[in-house]
Structure formats: C-alpha cells, structure tokens
Amino acid sequence: MLDVSFLPLSSLAIPFVGAFLLLCFYAYHRLIYKKCKVKIDISRKHLNALFLIVLIVNFVVLTFVWLTYNSNGATLFAINGRSWTRALSAGSRLDPASFMHIDAIGAISAFLVSLIALVAGLRALADHRDVMSTLKASFMLLTLGSVQGVLYSNNLFTIFFFIAASQASCLGLYHNVPEHMKTFVSAAIYYFSRIIALAMLAGGIALIQHKYGTDIITVLSPLITPGRTEKLVFALMSAPLLYMFLQPPLSVADSACRCVFGMRTQIMFFAMLRVVFSLFGPMQGLEKTPMFFILLGFLSLLTAVMFAIYNRDPLKFAGAMELFMKGFILIALGLSINGSYSAEATALYGFSAFEGMSALWMIFLPFSAALSIICCFLKSPTPYGELWESGGLFRVVPVTCAGLLITICCITGLPPFTGYMAKQFIYRVSNYVSPFLTAGLFFMSIVMLLTGLKYFSAIAFGPANSRDETGHVRDSMIALPISFLTLYLLAATFMPGWTFEKCISPSAEALMNRSHSVNAITQWGHNNDH
Amino acid sequence: MITKIASGYFIWEPIIWTAIFCFSMLLVSCAVFFASRKTGIKYVSDVSQGDNSTKILKAADYMRVLREKSIEPWLKSQYKHLLVPLVFFIVILTIVFLH
Numbered sequence: 001m002l003d004v005s006f007l008p009l010s011s012l013a014i015p016f017v018g019a020f021l022l023l024c025f026y027a028y029h030r031l032i033y034k035k036c037k038v039k040i041d042i043s044r045k046h047l048n049a050l051f052l053i054v055l056i057v058n059f060v061v062l063t064f065v066w067l068t069y070n071s072n073g074a075t076l077f078a079i080n081g082r083s084w085t086r087a088l089s090a091g092s093r094l095d096p097a098s099f100m101h102i103d104a105i106g107a108i109s110a111f112l113v114s115l116i117a118l119v120a121g122l123r124a125l126a127d128h129r130d131v132m133s134t135l136k137a138s139f140m141l142l143t144l145g146s147v148q149g150v151l152y153s154n155n156l157f158t159i160f161f162f163i164a165a166s167q168a169s170c171l172g173l174y175h176n177v178p179e180h181m182k183t184f185v186s187a188a189i190y191y192f193s194r195i196i197a198l199a200m201l202a203g204g205i206a207l208i209q210h211k212y213g214t215d216i217i218t219v220l221s222p223l224i225t226p227g228r229t230e231k232l233v234f235a236l237m238s239a240p241l242l243y244m245f246l247q248p249p250l251s252v253a254d255s256a257c258r259c260v261f262g263m264r265t266q267i268m269f270f271a272m273l274r275v276v277f278s279l280f281g282p283m284q285g286l287e288k289t290p291m292f293f294i295l296l297g298f299l300s301l302l303t304a305v306m307f308a309i310y311n312r313d314p315l316k317f318a319g320a321m322e323l324f325m326k327g328f329i330l331i332a333l334g335l336s337i338n339g340s341y342s343a344e345a346t347a348l349y350g351f352s353a354f355e356g357m358s359a360l361w362m363i364f365l366p367f368s369a370a371l372s373i374i375c376c377f378l379k380s381p382t383p384y385g386e387l388w389e390s391g392g393l394f395r396v397v398p399v400t401c402a403g404l405l406i407t408i409c410c411i412t413g414l415p416p417f418t419g420y421m422a423k424q425f426i427y428r429v430s431n432y433v434s435p436f437l438t439a440g441l442f443f444m445s446i447v448m449l450l451t452g453l454k455y456f457s458a459i460a461f462g463p464a465n466s467r468d469e470t471g472h473v474r475d476s477m478i479a480l481p482i483s484f485l486t487l488y489l490l491a492a493t494f495m496p497g498w499t500f501e502k503c504i505s506p507s508a509e510a511l512m513n514r515s516h517s518v519n520a521i522t523q524w525g526h527n528n529d530h
Numbered sequence: 531m532i533t534k535i536a537s538g539y540f541i542w543e544p545i546i547w548t549a550i551f552c553f554s555m556l557l558v559s560c561a562v563f564f565a566s567r568k569t570g571i572k573y574v575s576d577v578s579q580g581d582n583s584t585k586i587l588k589a590a591d592y593m594r595v596l597r598e599k600s601i602e603p604w605l606k607s608q609y610k611h612l613l614v615p616l617v618f619f620i621v622i623l624t625i626v627f628l629h
Contacts (some may be wrong), residue, residue, distance in 0.1 A: 231626040
C-alpha cells in the first residue's frame with residue numbers, strides 16, 4: 001500500500017514554503033535591490049499563478065488527508081520529533097508524547113480551511129479594487145499555514161506559537177500603520193492589546209508546564225487535578241481565546257482579508273475546544289463556567305439582533321450575522337460542557353450538544369466567507385454611491401442576491417437549510433437545561449430571520465434605479481467563489497445524513513473521546529515498562 | 531445520524547422541533563405584522579429629520595439610540611481590545627474561585 005504519511009506534513013509545509021518564498025522576494029526588493037541593483041522581476045501573472053497553485057495543491061492534499069483517514073474520533077497521525085507516523089496502521093503505536101497529531105476534527109477542519117482559503121484566493125485574484133500584491137499573498141499563505149498548525153497541534157506551546165503567527169500575519173493583512181498621532185495611539189493600543197492577550201495565554205502555558213513538567217495535551221489531560229493553579233490557568237487561557245473568537249471583524253472591505261480573518265476566528269474557537277475539552281474536560285470546580293458561556297452567547301445574540309435591525313450597511317450587517325453565529329456556538333459550547341459533567345446528562349443531551357456544537361462550528365467558516373464576499377461586493381463603488389444603495393439589485397446581480405438569501409436562511413436556521421440541522425440539536429438540548437432558554441433561542445432566531453429577510457428584500461427588491469447606475473459592477477466578479485460556497489451549503493442542506501456521518505459525528509466523537517488518549521497513554525506506559 | 535434514523539427511535543424528534551420552530555415563526559411574524567399595522571413601524575431616519583409626527587415602534591427607537599450613542603462609539607474605540615479580555619479573565623476567575 002502506498003505510504004501517504006508524508007501528506008499531513010506536506011499540507012503544513014506548502015503554505016509556509018510559499019509564504020517564505022514570497023516574503024524573501026519582497027524583502028529582496030525592499031532591502032537589497034536598492035544597493036546591488038540586480039533586478040529579479042516577478043510579473044503579476046507569475047505571482048498570481050504561484051499563489052493559486054499553492055492554494056490548489058494544499059486543497060488537494062488536505063482532501064486526500066480527510067478522505068483517506070476519516071476514522072471516528074481516533075488520532076490519525078502523530079509526529080514525535082522524527083517523522084509523522086500513521087498512528088492507526090498495523091503495527092504502529094500512538095505516541096501520546098507527540099507534539100502534533102491529526103484527529104478526525106483536525107482533518108475535517110483543515111479540509112474546510114483549505115477550501116475557504118482557495119475561495120478567498122480566487123476572490124482576491126479577481127478583485128480589481130484590492131489588487132493582489134506579494135506581501136498580501138505571503139500574509140494570506142502565512143495565516144493559512146498557522147491555522148493548519150493550530151489544527152494539528154497536540155502541544156500547548158505549539159498552539160501558542162501558531163496563534164501568535166496567525167495574529168502577526170493578520171496584522172500584516174490589516175496593515176494598521178499609523179500616520180497621525182491620534183491613529184498612532186489607537187494603533188499602539190491595538191498592538192498592545194494583542195501582546196497582552198498572547199502574554200496571558202503564554203502565562204497559562206508556562207504555569208502548567210512548571211507544575212506538571214509537560215505541555216502535551218494528551219499527557220496532561222489525565223494528570224490534571226482540581227486546584228488553584230489549574231483554575232488560574234483555565235482563566236488565563238480561556239479569556240484571551242474567548243475574546244479573540246468573539247471580537248468583531250476588523251473594518252476592512254477586502255473580502256479575501258475578511259475570509260482570512262474568519263479563518264483566524266475559527267481556530268481561536270478550536271484552540272478553546274482543545275483547552276476546555278481536551279485539556280480540562282469536566283473538571284471539578286469549573287461547573288459554573290457553562291452558565292457563563294451560555295450567558296455570554298445570549299448577550300452576543302442580543303447584540304447581533306440590535307445591530308442587524310435598521311442597519312443597512314452591508315459590512316455591519318455581515319458583522320451582526322457573524323456575531324449571531326458566534327453567540328449560538330458559545331451557547332452550544334456551554335451546553336456541551338454542562339452535558340459532560342455526569343453520565344446521566346451525557347446520555348440525555350451531552351452527545352447531542354456536542355454534535356450541535358460541531359455542526360455549528362463546521363458551518364461557521366463557509367457562512368462567514370460567503371457573507372464577507374457578498375457584503376464586500378455590495379460595497380463596490382458605483383457612479384452614485386455604493387452598489388447596495390442602488391436598490392432593486394435582483395435584476396442587476398441575481399447570483400449575488402440568491403447567494404445572500406441562501407446564506408441568511410442558513411445562518412438563521414430556516415428549515416430545511418443546513419443551519420437548521422445544527423440548530424435543532426441546540427433547541428432540543430437547551431430544553432433539558434431550561435425551557436426559557438429554548439424559547440429565547442427560538443425568539444432570537446426568528447427575529448434574526450425576519451431582520452435578514454427584510455434586509456434582503458430592501459436591497460434586492462427595493463425601488464430600482466436605472467441599470468447604468470451600477471456602472472461596471474456585475475455578478476461575474478464574484479460568481480466563481482460564490483458558486484463554490486453556495487454548492488457547499490446546498491450539498492450540506494440536501495445531504496444532511498452524509499454530512500453528519502462524514503463530518504459532524506467523527507468530530508463530536510473526537511472531542512468527547514478523551515478516554516482514547518488515556519488508554520493510549522496507559523498502553524504506551526506498559527510497553528515502555530516491558 | 532443515519533444509524534440513529536435507521537434504528538427508528540430518532541426520526542420523530544427533528545420533525546417535532548421543526549414544527550415547533552415553524553409555529554413559533556408564524557406566531558412572531560403575526561405579532562410583528564399586527565404590531566406594525568397598529569403602531570406603524572417606520573424607518574427611524576424619519577425622526578432624525580425632525581418628523582416627530584411619525585408614529586414609531588418605541589422599542590426600535592430605544593434600540594437605535596442605545597446602539598448609536600452607547601455601543602457603536604465603544605466598538606470604534608481600540609480600548610475594547612484591551613479591556614474586554616481582562617474583564618473576561620476577571621469574570622472567569624471569579625466564577626471558578628467563588629464556586
């Protein structure tokens with residue numbers, strides 16, 4: 001049988017190598033070219049081709065990883081300092097001390113991230129307003145590599161390293177360079193806040209490393225006992241990750257950059273899952289934290305509804321919709337933790353909560369990307385303002401409007417769209433915690449659905465201005481990425497059973513099945529003793 | 531999911547929840563429709579242009595004022611990036627230590 005254990009490492013290396021090459025090229029032009037005057041020219045066509053090839057190869061490799069190694073809940077690969085080993089192949093042994101591994105949720109998430117990166121790349125290449133540059137391409141690839149790194153990490157320090165790298169590359173894309181004193185202060189506060197957040201994360205990791213002598217999650221999880229240090233570490237690690245997940249999207253109208261920011265947001269929640277479930281689990285002393293997550297999620301829903309009502313700017317609308325999704329995911333997280341504290345709760349609603357949370361989390365990135373691409377497109381300048389102000393857009397850009405309608409229906413969970421498939425788990429589970437919570441979730445969903453439909457009808461069927469007012473803006477500019485995403489959403493809608501069997505259930509089992517790691521460690525210890 | 535559906539005990543639950551969701555949606559839609567007929571929901575920009583004679587749904591007006599005067603200036607400020615993680619940290623710390 002063909003040895004394909006090099007695939008995960010290749011998928012991690014490809015974006016980093018691409019980013020490194022492009023950064024070297026940029027640095028050469030900025031630093032050395034002026035002195036030695038030896039010109040190495042790379043045309044825009046070649047840059048675009050290189051960027052696209054890297055994204056396509058990465059997508060193909062990760063598709064193979066996902067299709068080949070989709071095994072329920074188990075660790076698929078482990079890297080232990082020498083090479084990747086296929087942990088489940090005959091004769092191989094899971095090494096719990098591996099600092100990186102891929103399990104089902106990591107493989108599926110990496111595949112999704114590579115798909116969205118490809119979509120964002122296609123959009124970036126077709127964007128005439130924000131033309132692709134060497135620096136932008138290298139930062140996008142760097143973020144992609146960092147995101148995949150977090151998905152593969154089994155080691156707290158590795159997670160921290162890749163999160164820091166993703167923050168740095170996103171800051172490069174954001175390009176928040178101060179020009180005046182006022183903007184300098186505001187930019188300085190922003191950079192300082194990032195440093196503080198990363199320092200909190202690093203502090204938590206250092207504390208746990210100091211106490212237990214390791215920072216490998218599969219080794220730590222059975223060792224951790226309730227105590228003051230552990231509680232402090234939980235707060236130090238979960239607070240910055242929670243904020244970086246919940247923070248509103250940066251105010252940029254570049255859809256490719258917003259897709260990349262969405263990827264970063266997605267991995268912040270993944271890192272939270274690693275901390276909350278894989279590391280701490282249902283630890284004594286953390287019983288009240290689920291209620292905090294549920295309350296925070298509900299506040300996010302309220303804020304999202306407040307921002308969506310009477311707000312006609314597309315980017316603000318997209319921000320409100322994203323916050324709505326994040327609120328639901330947080331509530332699902334709270335319900336999942338709540339359902340893992342006792343065997344009875346797990347049997348009654350725990351596993352459904354896990355499946356609901358996994359399903360919501362899986363669809364967050366495609367929805368976020370679709371919203372970003374559509375809403376940034378609606379901000380396109382026309383001779384009389386922006387595109388969304390023209391009204392009656394369904395006749396001018398029907399594909400975009402159809403994409404927006406499908407996305408709104410999916411996000412707000414209108415049956416039978418794929419968003420509802422995830423939400424009905426949450427409705428059921430919330431009923432076990434409190435019927436008032438279920439009623440509140442129903443109410444929020446319906447208000448958001450009505451608000452979204454009202455927004456859609458206002459821009460799609462409002463009083464139409466003349467066709468000439470939209471200038472050169474046409475559907476074809478975003479047709480390819482939107483078609484990809486819409487096909488994905490429709491496939492998930494029409495094949496819910498397949499989606500659950502191949503994506504959601506393995507992810508939920510990978511999160512819940514902590515005993516697998518513990519058994520592996522015990523087995524590893526026995527083998528070492530003999 | 532497929533296994534659960536095949537085993538037969540699971541299939542009624544999604545249908546019931548879908549029905550409850552649709553029924554709730556119908557109820558809220560009717561409530562909004564009748565409320566808008568009775569009170570006349572208008573775009574709040576009418577008020578900002580001094581048209582005080584327009585009837586407005588009060589809750590929406592309060593929501594707009596709250597958003598524009600309190601939340602949006604705060605969201606534009608960079609201090610939120612600094613303060614919110616610290617607030618989260620203090621709240622989580624309080625929750626886990628007071629328990």
